[in-house]
Amino acid sequence: MGEIKLMKGNEALAEAMIRAGCDAYFGYPxxxxxxxxxxxxKDATQRTGMVVLQAESEVAxxxxxxxAAACGRRVMTTSSSPGxxxxxxxxxxxxxxxxxxxxxxxxxGGPGLGTIQPSQAxxxxxxxxxxxxDYRLIVLAPSSVQEMVDFVRLSFDLAEKYRNPxxxxxxxxxxxxxxxxxxFDQMPRKTEFPDWATTxxxxxxxxxxxxxxxxxxxxMEEINKHLQAKYKQIEKDEVRYExxxxxxxxxxxxxxxxxxxxxxxxxxxxxxxGYKVGLIRPITLFPFPKKVYxxxxxxxxxxxxxxxxxxxxxxxxxxxxxxxxxxxYYGRMGGMIPSPEEIVENFEKLFIKGEA
Amino acid sequence: MSNNIETAKFRxxxxxxxxxxxxxxxxxxxxxFHYCPGCGHSTVHKIFMEVVEEMGIENEIIGVAPVGCSVxxxxxxxxxxxxxxxGRACAVATGIKRxxxxxxxxxxxxxxxxxxxxxxxxxxxxxxxxxILVIFINNGxxxxxxGQMAPTTLEGxxxxxxxxxxxxxxxxxxxxxxxxxxxxxGVAYVTRQSVHKPANVRKAKKALRQALEYQKQGLxxxxxxxxxxxxxxxxxxxxxxxxxxxEKMLAFYKLGDIKVPEVK
Amino acid sequence: xxxxxGEIIIDIEKCKGCSLCIDACPEEVLSLTxxxxxxxxxxxxxxxxxxxxxxxxxxxxPDAVITVYRKIxxxx
Ligand SMILES: Cc1ncc(C[n+]2csc(CCOP(=O)(O)OP(=O)(O)O)c2C)c(N)n1
Ligand code: SF4
Ligand code: SF4
Ligand code: SF4
Ligand SMILES: [Mg+2]
Numbered sequence: 060m061g062e063i064k065l066m067k068g069n070e071a072l073a074e075a076m077i078r079a080g081c082d083a084y085f086g087y088p089x090x091x092x093x094x095x096x097x098x099x100x101k102d103a104t105q106r107t108g109m110v111v112l113q114a115e116s117e118v119a120x121x122x123x124x125x126x127a128a129a130c131g132r133r134v135m136t137t138s139s140s141p142g143x144x145x146x147x148x149x150x151x152x153x154x155x156x157x158x159x160x161x162x163x164x165x166x167x168g169g170p171g172l173g174t175i176q177p178s179q180a181x182x183x184x185x186x187x188x189x190x191x192x193d194y195r196l197i198v199l200a201p202s203s204v205q206e207m208v209d210f211v212r213l214s215f216d217l218a219e220k221y222r223n224p225x226x227x228x229x230x231x232x233x234x235x236x237x238x239x240x241x242x243f244d245q246m247p248r249k250t251e252f253p254d255w256a257t258t259x260x261x262x263x264x265x266x267x268x269x270x271x272x273x274x275x276x277x278x279m280e281e282i283n284k285h286l287q288a289k290y291k292q293i294e295k296d297e298v299r300y301e302x303x304x305x306x307x308x309x310x311x312x313x314x315x316x317x318x319x320x321x322x323x324x325x326x327x328x329x330x331x332x333g334y335k336v337g338l339i340r341p342i343t344l345f346p347f348p349k350k351v352y353x354x355x356x357x358x359x360x361x362x363x364x365x366x367x368x369x370x371x372x373x374x375x376x377x378x379x380x381x382x383x384x385x386x387x388y389y390g391r392m393g394g395m396i397p398s399p400e401e402i403v404e405n406f407e408k409l410f411i412k413g414e415a
Numbered sequence: 416m417s418n419n420i421e422t423a424k425f426r427x428x429x430x431x432x433x434x435x436x437x438x439x440x441x442x443x444x445x446x447x448f449h450y451c452p453g454c455g456h457s458t459v460h461k462i463f464m465e466v467v468e469e470m471g472i473e474n475e476i477i478g479v480a481p482v483g484c485s486v487x488x489x490x491x492x493x494x495x496x497x498x499x500x501x502g503r504a505c506a507v508a509t510g511i512k513r514x515x516x517x518x519x520x521x522x523x524x525x526x527x528x529x530x531x532x533x534x535x536x537x538x539x540x541x542x543x544x545x546x547i548l549v550i551f552i553n554n555g556x557x558x559x560x561x562g563q564m565a566p567t568t569l570e571g572x573x574x575x576x577x578x579x580x581x582x583x584x585x586x587x588x589x590x591x592x593x594x595x596x597x598x599x600x601g602v603a604y605v606t607r608q609s610v611h612k613p614a615n616v617r618k619a620k621k622a623l624r625q626a627l628e629y630q631k632q633g634l635x636x637x638x639x640x641x642x643x644x645x646x647x648x649x650x651x652x653x654x655x656x657x658x659x660x661x662e663k664m665l666a667f668y669k670l671g672d673i674k675v676p677e678v679k
Numbered sequence: 680x681x682x683x684x685g686e687i688i689i690d691i692e693k694c695k696g697c698s699l700c701i702d703a704c705p706e707e708v709l710s711l712t713x714x715x716x717x718x719x720x721x722x723x724x725x726x727x728x729x730x731x732x733x734x735x736x737x738x739x740x741p742d743a744v745i746t747v748y749r750k751i752x753x754x755x
Contacts, residue, residue, distance in 0.1 A: 083514050110513045114506070115539035122503035122536070126479070126510025129497045134510075152500050257495035257511070259475045259518050266473075268489040270480075270498035420712055423725040429686035429732075430748045436685075437734045439743035448742055452720065453697030457741030613703050613735040646697075653697040 062242045068204045069234040071242075072137070072163060072227070073098035075211035080246040082132035083110035085123035087142060090175045091231040092165035095137045107248055117142035121149030121162075128158040129269040131256025133215055133249060137163040139231070140181050141172065143189075150224055151190035155271035155282070159218035161211065163227040165234040168394030176394025177231030179318060182371035185228045186345040193283055195290045197225040197297065198344040200315040204238035206342075212243060221293060228344060230367065232317045232396065290346075299342035300351055304330070308337030310410060311355055313376060314365040315341050317396070322365050325402035332403075334411070344372070352379035361385040361410050365402055368392060385410075440468040444493045453653020455643025456485050456552060458610040462620040463523075463550065464492055470627060476519035477511050479504045481533075483525035484558040502533025505540035508547045519630055521548040526567040527557045530592045534566075537596070544601025544635040548626045551592065551638055554645040555664060562648030566590040569667055574648070589667065593640045597674040603634035605673040609642045609665065611657040634676050642668050681751050685732025687725065688746040694722035700736035700745065709736060 066074065073095045076084060084103070086096045099111045110127070114120035120136050127134045138146065143164045153160060164185065168178035185198045197217050199210045207229065214225040252258055260266035273279040301319075303326065305311075312322040312329075319340035329336040339355070341348050352362070361384055364373040370388040377386045389405040391397045442464040448457040467473050473494050480488035482501035489496035499507040504522035512520040529537050529551050540547065556574055557563040564574040564581060567589050571580040581589070597605040604626055608619035619641055626637035642664050644656035651659060687708075694716060701709045706729040711721045723744075732749025 083510070085510065112509075112513060115535055118503065119506040119509075119536050119539065122500060122506035123510035123513070125499070125503075126497060126507035127514045128510075129507075130477070130511055130514050132514045134514075148500055149503070156498075257477050257497055258515065259477060260473055260493070260495050262474055266493055266495050268496040268498070270489065272486060272498055420710055420724060420726060422712075423708075423728050425725075426684075426686050426728070429684055429750045430688060430746075431750075434732075434748040434750045435746070436732050436749045437737040437745070437747040439746070443743060447693050447718075450741065452695035452741075453699055454741055457743075458739070461741065461743045610739075613738040616738040653699050654702055657699065 060241065061244060064240055064242060065237055066204060066240050067094060067235060067237050068207045068229065069094035069165065070098045071204050071240050072207040072211060074242060075208040076135055077103045077107055077109065078243055078245050079212045079215050080107065080133060080248040081109050081135050081215070082248055083112070083127045083134045084136065085112050085114050085120040085127070085134070086136050086138065087114050087117045087120050089139045089142045091167060091177070091234050092137050092139050092163070094234070095163070107245070109248070117145040118149065121146035121153070124160050124162075125149055125153050125158060128153065128160040129156070129257050131249070131252030131258065135161040137165065139165045139167045140169050140178070143181065143184070147190035150196070151192050151194060152271050153224050154194035154196070154286070155192065156269050157222040158224070158269070159222050161214040161218055161225050161227065163229055166228065166230045168392070174394035175231060177233070177317060177367065177396060178392070178394050179230060179316060179367040179371070180392065181228065182344065182366070182368060185226050186347070186375075194286060195345050197221065197223055197293060198228050199225065200228050200342060200344050201233055202316050202319045202340065204233065204236060205240045207233060208240050208242060217297065221289060223289065223293070228316065230317050294346040297343060298346045298348045298350070300348035301340040301342060302338065302351060304337040305355060307335050308355065308358070309335040309360050310406070311337050311339055311359050311362040312365060312402070312406070313339045313362055315344060315372065318365050318367055321397060321399055322402065324399035325406070328399055328403050329406060341372070347375045347379070349379040352376055353381070356380035356383035359384055361387060363402070363406050363409065364388045365397060366390040367396060440465040442468045442473050442493045444491050446490050448491060449487060450484065451647045453644065453646050453656065454484070455554065455610050455641065458616060459550065459552060459619070459641055459643065460488060460491050462610070462616060463623050466620060466624045466627065467494060470624065472519055472627070476521065477515070479507045479511070479522040481522070481524040481528040482559070483528045485523055485525065485552065486559065488523050502528050502531070503536055504528065505533060505536040505545070505549060509540050509543070509545050512545055512547050516546070519548070519627060521550060523550045524552065525558065526551070526553045526555065526565045530566040530590050537592070538599070541596045541602050541636045541638070542599045546630055546633055546635055548630055548637045548639065550623070551640040552643055553640055553668065554643045556645050556648050558645045558648055569663060591668065593638060593673050596638055602636045602638065602674060603676045604629050604637040605640070607640040607642065607668060607670050607673060609660060609670060611644065611660045629676060642670070681753055683731040684750045684752055685730035686748045687730060687736065689723060690744045691722040692716050692718065693742050694720060694744045695742055696721040696723070697741065699739045699741070703735040703739040705733065705735065706730060
């Protein structure tokens with residue numbers, strides 16, 4: 060068993076980054092995730108020799124990530140919504156050049172400067188591409204501090220396996236909450252780097268270059284086809300979700316991250332009230348666990364999607380069930396968090412009293 | 416020009432290895448440059464690759480190509496390269512250097528790239544004293560996008576977005592990035608060179624080599640600005656463009672060292 | 680007195696006919712032909728044997744077209 064500690068989500072994420080043998084972190088302060096850079100600044104470099112650098116902006120940070128990732132290193136950045144918006148051009152380049160890296164969005168309420176309170180309003184940006192061009196991030200949604208730790212290692216593995224950027228889509232609440240976590244042991248930093256990495260032209264071998272530029276549209280289409288095939292493979296092999304009480308469920312609650320935690324409480328209350336309610340929590344938002352929704356769609360009377368936004372994931376739920384069951388949404392926006400009681404009330408309103 | 420030029424007889428007996436004075440560097444890849452005839456980008460690529468060859472460091476150097484006419488620098492420079500987003504070459508180079516401090520790292524950037532969209536990245540990389548070489552190609556114009564005004568465009572100079580000549584009252588003043596950067600404590604070496612005459616080519620090459628030597632010594636940020644031409648968008652012949660450099664560009668952008676490391 | 684005999688090799692397919700070498704040559708060795716290469720550029724040729732191998736043409740040539748040789752001939 061690994062070391063057990065009581066930790067704040069952001070700090071646990073930072074600790075996991077160090078232990079995962081991360082080579083470099085580049086970031087810029089923004090609430091509610093500044094603790095990551097602060098935590099790393101304490102002694103990460105002394106502990107593992109990793110680079111920790113406060114960049115002059117998120118634009119610079121993501122481009123430093125590009126440079127270091129293209130040297131085959133394990134690299135990571137973190138930010139919150141407005142900062143993630145600034146990183147989109149860089150992310151598009153990274154996705155196109157197929158560079159592995161991990162970033163975390165500790166989402167806050169928007170649009171605009173918005174609020175520093177937790178939100179899930181960046182779902183579309185995270186799972187549908189975000190920047191320009193046809194590309195995807197692998198998106199993981201932690202719903203506990205433990206998952207902030209576990210997903211760091213998983214994200215590096217996925218990023219390297221697919222040469223693709225991976226985003227941990229957290230939110231302000233998970234970043235700030237204190238929970239008991241089990242930490243994995245310190246992993247060594249890499250000493251060998253992939254063939255494509257620009258580490259200086261090998262003697263007697265071709266030099267390497269990293270680019271996302273292919274002027275010939277025929278060539279660019281080939282690159283796109285290659286990327287799409289990779290995303291298909293990811294959709295086939297990397298779907299992760301958690302489900303509760305599907306066996307006898309007549310209704311399904313669904314949500315991710317913090318939303319899923321609240322849904323679990325709501326499910327318990329509803330079960331006590333005698334409603335047969337199950338829960339689906341997507342862990343990977345891309346690839347989206349379409350199949351499980353499709354499977355339950357034939358059996359249940361309805362799905363209530365709960366989000367801390369105006370209803371974004373609900374579109375993917377609807378696409379997954381292909382109209383086979385009723386899909387409703389309930390949520391709060393702008394940094395407000397729905398309570399389990401609110402969810403219960405809206406569930407009954409929508410599905411039992413038929414007030415929709 | 417007459418239709419029938421009498422060509423001189425070739426003397427192969429002179430062309431022996433021991434008589435060799437100049438040949439294209441082996442570090443330059445066979446692909447012909449896509450640059451317009453007479454363009455300074457080509458000249459700078461060539462001399463920089465000569466430096467890399469002469470120092471024997473082609474296995475220890477990583478370069479960053481910008482967005483600009485030199486976006487394809489990696490097609491010509493036979494070393495490991497990365498292509499960066501417009502303006503972000505200094506950040507990318509920072510990322511590379513920080514994880515590989517024992518390698519030589521350079522960025523190659525145009526004036527729009529370095530002094531407009533990428534000003535922030537340039538200044539902060541300089542101010543952190545990143546131990547990298549930045550080759551700054553100042554042609555006073557946006558070449559790649561067909562001749563819009565650059566931050567370096569001279570007062571009164573015509574471009575497609577200053578068709579009546581740059582009006583400094585509304586369009587701002589030409590920016591001397593090198594002078595701006597030089598005072599920062601993290602900066603080791605700043606020099607302004609040109610490649611419009613053979614003697615200047617020699618000097619520019621020396622400066623590039625000097626900068627890499629400083630990088631080897633870990634002295635910090637080095638900026639080698641090279642004032643070049645853009646015959647196509649200046650709408651001049653290459654010879655006229657080089658004349659314009661001599662008369663106009665260099666009158667404002669003075670050649671020479673702006674900062675050199677203190678001798679210890 | 681030593682005399683420098685120069686000779687150059689021109690990679691005509693790479694020449695873009697920019698003429699910068701012509702202006703840079705102190706001995707007026709170079710001229711454009713009216714023939715064109717595969718890329719459609721007029722290219723340069725040597726029109727006399729006055730080359731001293733000073734390499735000015737090669738230095739100024741953006742496209743690394745010219746290789747330069749120089750032989751020092753000792754004369755009495
Ligand atoms: C984010 C972004 N904005 C604008 C452009 C379009 N763009 C490409 S190159 C360029 C200017 C290049 O000028 P400069 O840096 O001076 O290089 P030159 O071509 O003159 O060598 C611009 C505006 C782009 N590619 N990306
Ligand atoms: S447009 Fe100007 S800068 Fe670009 S290749 Fe042509 S001459 Fe050079
Ligand atoms: S080497 Fe000198 S003399 Fe000979 S052709 Fe070139 S410039 Fe002229
Ligand atoms: S300088 Fe080079 S490209 Fe230009 S005309 Fe002379 S040989 Fe040709
Ligand atoms: Mg320019």
